[in-house]
Amino acid sequence: MSKLSANEQMEAYSEAVSSGLYAKKSGLVGKYDNVRRYWEDENTRQFLRPYLAGLIERCTSQMRRLRIMDLGCGSADGFELLSGVRQRDPDLVQVEVDLLSPKILGLYKGIDLSEDLLGQAREIYGRNPKMMFEKADFTEGLPVADKEPPYDLYFTSFGTASHHNEDETLVRLLADIAEHTQDYCTIVCDWLGRYSYEWQSLWTDDLSENRNMDYIVSYIYEKEEREARREELQHLYLRLMSRQEVGEVVTEASKRAGVEIKPLVFFDRSIFTGRHMDTAEYNPHAQAIRKAVNSLHEANERTDFSSILVNYVPKQGFDLLNHYFEHLQMCWNTLIQFTEELLDIYDSENSDFASEPPPIPASYPPALRDMMDRMLLVVRDVGWLGIGRPRENIIEPQLGYALRYLVTNLQRGQGCAHGLVGIFEVDKTKK
Template sequence: MSKTNGQEQMPAYSEAVSSGMYAKRSGLLGKYDNVRKFWEDENTRLFLRPYLQEAIERARHQMRRLRIIDLGCGSADGYELLSGIRYRDADLHQVEVEMLSPDVLGLYKGVDLNQDLLDQARGIYGDNPKLVFQQVDFTQGFLAKDQDGPYDLYFTSFGTFSHHNDDETAIQLLCDIAEGSRGPTLVVCDWLGRYSYEWQSLWTEQPEQLKNMDYVVSYIYNQEERARKRDSLQHLTLRLMSREEAEHIIGEASRRSGAKMQVRGFFDRSIFTGRHMDTGEYNPQAKPLRQAVNAIHETNHRANLEELIVDYVPKPGFPFLNDYYEGLQMAWNTLVKYVIELLDSYDEQNRVFRYEPSPVPATYPRQLREMMKRMRMIVESVGWLGNGLPRENIIEPQLGYALRYLMNTMQQAQGCGHGLVGVVEIQGREKPMRQ
């Protein structure tokens, strides 16, 4: 091989940089941070699992494959989300089984108004003939002219239904789905939660006076960049939604279309961990809890668990919300403090607790007791390992899953998370579906 000078070798590195695949990746910040990966995507999957399974089985009984439309698909993150839904939590010896296997999927159609995002989606999935993308405005009655419908699942993710700034367009969309459907059809509506703590300043007793919020996408930058770019940042107008308002919209669509529309389930996603907890844009008292949860899920990174402590500041005039958040905060903080105590008392050399950690009172909520007991078992089981950074790589992420479990089991689906997700079943007319 002939000798080259250093400069001649640089194009190889430049090529790697321009591919984007050479970028430093971290779960501590950005769109795909750890909370997105380990909490939001996974929680949404757990919530959607029974509904997707039902839709797959319904199609299978009719000897069909599943047809999905993702409204506001962006770069097709929704496809990734759906195709990551597993049949069940696999036993240790099993290889995981994803529900939306290639033999099950007939069509995933992603529609969006943004050409750049559609190009990105085509760049990733363009060689799969079952995935098609089209530029449409979903507020403009496009379904009447859509050649690929009807679908088994009308899907939205991560607040996309909040782009219906006028309830009329949301109602019309549901009516159009009912009009075209040929059997039971599922619609996943994903809104911004009206009563998320991260925008406590926007809570109001008259929701009809403040339907949409001015939403600034500042969270993808770190604090300094945020401050620097403050005036040039783009803003979105997004509908804030409570469960009551969502039910009203669905009820209105059912009345107008004459189709039966049944709410199958709602859930609050990201209760203390919404993206704007870290920016404090809409609640100066919010603590950067998302950052703190990102840290406990970061590999090889030792987090300061004190940063996980929630300090909820009540808003006068909202006793039902204050009581709810106080209860959550108590459970969350109790678990965090208990784990701090476990770590403090554990003696790695002798593989025992130096002093007996506090007892778990029987009066605590069931899920909190369960998670406290579990965390004790985890510290005892792996605290002595030494190899592989057990605190950073096992105990802290397990605390993350325990907190996630608390939030999932204590959520009341009222719009108290960053996202409010609803599944609606529309009873369409029984006509043969296309293959």
């Protein structure tokens, strides 16, 4: 290779900078903060895993590859999400743990209305011959050409299904998918939850009210900048969905297609950790819990445990919801306070607890008891490490995972969180 001039060498640096890969990354803020990566992406993957595994098994048994359509793909974050779904509990020596290997992928087709985002997606993935991106509007039905073969997975992520501001457009899209299916497909719909604590001011018993919210994209800035830029903030008009409302839409779409679109699972994602907890834009009592959980997962960053404690403020007239959130809040806070007590009684010199750890009452919910047991083992067994900041780098991330486990086990898939995700199947092989 001939010698490069100094200018040519500098171009390599410029390219690296413009790619964004040279920027200092922090998981404390931004679109890809720690909660996004370690909670939201992982939670979604966990629920998707058995269904994606089932689809892959089905394709493999038919000697063909998997076809995916991502509706509202943006810059194709959904592909990254799907590619990160791993086998369940791989053992410690395994190296290949991804479910969606390049060998099994047939086609990932992303469609979106935004040319800019499609441009970004093409920049990142355009050279992969198994990936393509097209401009289309999913509120006008399923964007497929004549004779275009059906897909195995119709996917949406991170609130994209809430861009259907009218039931009718979603009914039509789902019915189109069901009709276009030859044998079998899986559909993933991702909405904003109607009863997230973040927007408690919008809660209503009358489901004909507050169907779409004025969603302000204000969380990308810290408080002061957010206020300074208030006039220029982007607003989205987004549908709020409860499980009941989803059921009505899906029943209608099934009727129209003449084939059942069967719900398989629903889950609530980000109950106390949605992005608008930190902005308190729609609930004056919301606390910056996401910021605190981000800190739990950040390397070398010590977190003040009092900043993660939730103080749920009830809304009059919503007894069932209040009861649910209060129960969850008490479990959440109990786990944090228990961990703090363990740290308080840990004796570094003797590498053991200086006194008996607090008891774990048998009356507590199993998920809470399991996580208290886990934190006890973590603190006791790594407390001695000393070097490498065991509190910041081991104990706090483990508390983060334990809190995630707790909310995952106590969620009910009813629309009580930032995201409500539903996974459905259309199975024409069963008569």
